Amino acid sequence: MNKILGVFIVIISFLLISPTAEAQKQYTIVLDAGHGGKDPGNLGNGYKEKDIALKVTLKVGKMLSDEKDIKVIYTRKTDVYPNLWKRGEIANKAKADLFVSIHCDSYQPRPEAHGAGTFVLGLRGNKKNFEIAKRENAFIVSEENYKDRYEGFDPNSSESVIGLSLLQEENLDKSLQVASIIQTDFTQKAKRKDRKVKQDNFQVLRETVMPSVLIELGFLTNKKEGAFLNSKKGQIKMATSIAKSIKEYIHQLKLNTVVTDVLVEDTVTSDVEFKIQIASGKNKIATKSYNFKGLQNVERIKIGSFYKYYYGNTSDYQQVKKSLSRAKQKGYKDAFVIALKNGEKVSVQDAISNQ
Ligand SMILES: [Zn+2]
Known part of the structure; x- marks a missing residue:
């Protein structure tokens, strides 16, 4: 409640x-x-x-x-x-x-x-x-x-x-x-x-x-x-x-x-999350693993007229680091970690210290 x-x-x-x-x-x-x-x-x-x-x-x-x-x-x-x-x-x-x-x-x-x-x-x-x-x-x-x-x-x-x-x-x-x-x-x-x-x-x-x-x-x-x-x-x-x-x-x-703030608040309840941004661009791509070099559970979020693609959603920083090296191994060399706190983007450092 x-x-x-x-x-x-x-x-x-x-x-x-x-x-x-x-x-x-x-x-x-x-x-x-x-x-x-x-x-x-x-x-x-x-x-x-x-x-x-x-x-x-x-x-x-x-x-x-x-x-x-x-x-x-x-x-x-x-x-x-x-x-x-x-x-x-x-x-x-x-x-x-x-x-x-x-x-x-x-x-x-x-x-x-x-x-x-x-x-x-x-x-x-x-x-x-x-x-x-x-x-x-x-x-x-x-x-x-x-x-x-x-x-x-x-x-x-x-x-x-x-x-x-x-x-x-x-x-x-x-x-x-x-x-x-x-x-x-x-x-x-x-x-x-x-x-x-x-x-x-x-x-x-x-x-x-x-x-x-x-x-x-x-x-x-x-x-x-x-x-x-x-x-x-x-x-x-x-x-x-x-x-x-x-x-x-x-x-x-x-x-x-x-719009972004409200959408994020709607789907996220609380606490810290980490994920990997693997790609972004104007193309809407189905989040099937075959479109993302075998990576599973890719998320797509629309921001303005652009799409961002995320992978490896977790509340565990150690886990997200593993996901990052997996994404890099698969060829997403520019992939990077982002952090969210209560659905809002925060610095990764901030998120770690709040864990
Ligand atoms: Zn000129």
Whole structure:
């Protein structure tokens, strides 16, 4: 009876408190106009990438500025060149929720090439990013409430390295989420050719430790698209798509927080659990063992438009370590342990000390 009452109260308080707390949260968006100053970017058809990128970026910022829960920071507002490391640092220091870098593409050999695309960090870049994320620890721990933000991050513990790769996984999920919203708007509303969401190792994306995307508005080397992107009308159209997509992404973040909390509370009663995250992505895969290299009892949880796959649910840390090596043996080299306490994600270290 007590347990049921407890769960009931927790659900009610999530319903009541969580949306309110979330509604008050300010989301910091860092907008990065590509190139600038000494670096003009591409010069297709005589247009300047750095100028078009800046104009669109400033328009996006202006469109977002009327939202009281959004705070906009620019890496540049004029014709100057902050280096790529500096751009990342601006976002990292601001503890940004999202980093958006805006560019224009070019392809001289095929001037007919056109269309808009959005990039997220590729897997090889992710390894480099992991090193940067570790290097960022120095300031992460000097920040107030870093514990909330980096989920129990302690640079001296090996569990925290696991926590960090979880954070990276989540960043990639969220980067894909915002990228797909942007691409949908580009194609459906701005009527651009869809060059899809892609992964690539843009250096500027390697420097940031939050969800980050790089947008290629279109090709300046294409006569028609170059003229469109250089026009005020074209710039407003593209900026509108980007600003609307960022608002939609934040809206989804708010919804996800509430929905996930309630769902988890509903299924978990109490105490600490450990499990292994073996995979995540947009594909919904049946949790049959033949789809997971023979691993049994795989769980699938939907978070936003992504699926996460877990294995080896247990309250015993020693047991979950065995499951981890089993998952790795099976080929899930990037598998890692996550911990839940009363259905909420906590750091593994926290969970162990609460056992
Ligand atoms: Zn560029």
